[in-house]
Amino acid sequence: MSIVEYRRPEHEIAPVFVSRWSPRAFTGEDIPPATLLSLFEAARWAPSARNAQPWRFVYARRGSDSFETFVSLLHDRNQVWACRASALAVLLSNRTIVWEDKLVPLPSHSFDAGAAWTNLALQANLLGWHTHAIGGFDRDRTRQALDIPDSLAIEVVIAIGRIDGKDSLSPELQEREVPSTRLPLSELIREGTFRR
Ligand SMILES: Cc1cc2nc3c(=O)[nH]c(=O)nc-3n(C[C@H](O)[C@H](O)[C@H](O)COP(=O)(O)O)c2cc1C
Numbered sequence: 001m002s003i004v005e006y007r008r009p010e011h012e013i014a015p016v017f018v019s020r021w022s023p024r025a026f027t028g029e030d031i032p033p034a035t036l037l038s039l040f041e042a043a044r045w046a047p048s049a050r051n052a053q054p055w056r057f058v059y060a061r062r063g064s065d066s067f068e069t070f071v072s073l074l075h076d077r078n079q080v081w082a083c084r085a086s087a088l089a090v091l092l093s094n095r096t097i098v099w100e101d102k103l104v105p106l107p108s109h110s111f112d113a114g115a116a117w118t119n120l121a122l123q124a125n126l127l128g129w130h131t132h133a134i135g136g137f138d139r140d141r142t143r144q145a146l147d148i149p150d151s152l153a154i155e156v157v158i159a160i161g162r163i164d165g166k167d168s169l170s171p172e173l174q175e176r177e178v179p180s181t182r183l184p185l186s187e188l189i190r191e192g193t194f195r196r
């Protein structure tokens with residue numbers, strides 16, 4: 001059964017919304033620099049409050065010294081599979097913005113960074129690659145190891161790679177290597193007021 005059949009939308013949508021999912025089995029192959037830049041380019045065009053564009057990325061390609069550092073920042077349960085990604089990127093967001101010559105808080109910095117992550121993930125899928133967001137990592141060590149200033153919030157690590165067969169995973173992870181489903185739309189939307 002294809003993924004689009006398994007993750008059947010209730011209403012018509014572009015296939016990319018269901019074909020994007022978060023595998024753990026990656027081939028570990030090199031990602032062409034142009035492909036990686038295309039993903040960040042898609043992120044760049046995300047919308048943001050006041051067009052502040054608070055998203056920032058630090059990335060490492062597999063095979064580089066910095067890649068090993070990035071992997072070491074992940075919790076063990078994520079290291080075991082994310083070490084086979086072609087690249088890892090840390091998504092950061094700027095907590096403030098200069099507005100009318102003053103540095104003011106940007107309350108939507110994480111929300112905006114989330115939009116950038118989604119653009120990146122969908123672009124990856126459109127190019128035949130997959131992504132997997134990772135919240136399970138050591139943020140303090142990440143700030144220190146990657147020299148991230150306090151003005152930037154650390155949002156998530158993004159694993160980017162080409163999907164592999166699940167045989168490459170441990171039996172436990174093989175069992176979890178199934179695209180997720182979603183709550184029914186009727187649970188998510190209300191017309192008029194929230195309470196029925
Ligand atoms: C903010 C965030 C943090 C996540 N952290 C982890 C993680 O630490 N480890 C992991 O295996 N998956 C992680 N995920 C992946 C989610 O579990 C996954 O996106 C979710 O189950 C929906 O499945 P899908 O992306 O395949 O549609 C994270 C996703 C997000 C958006």
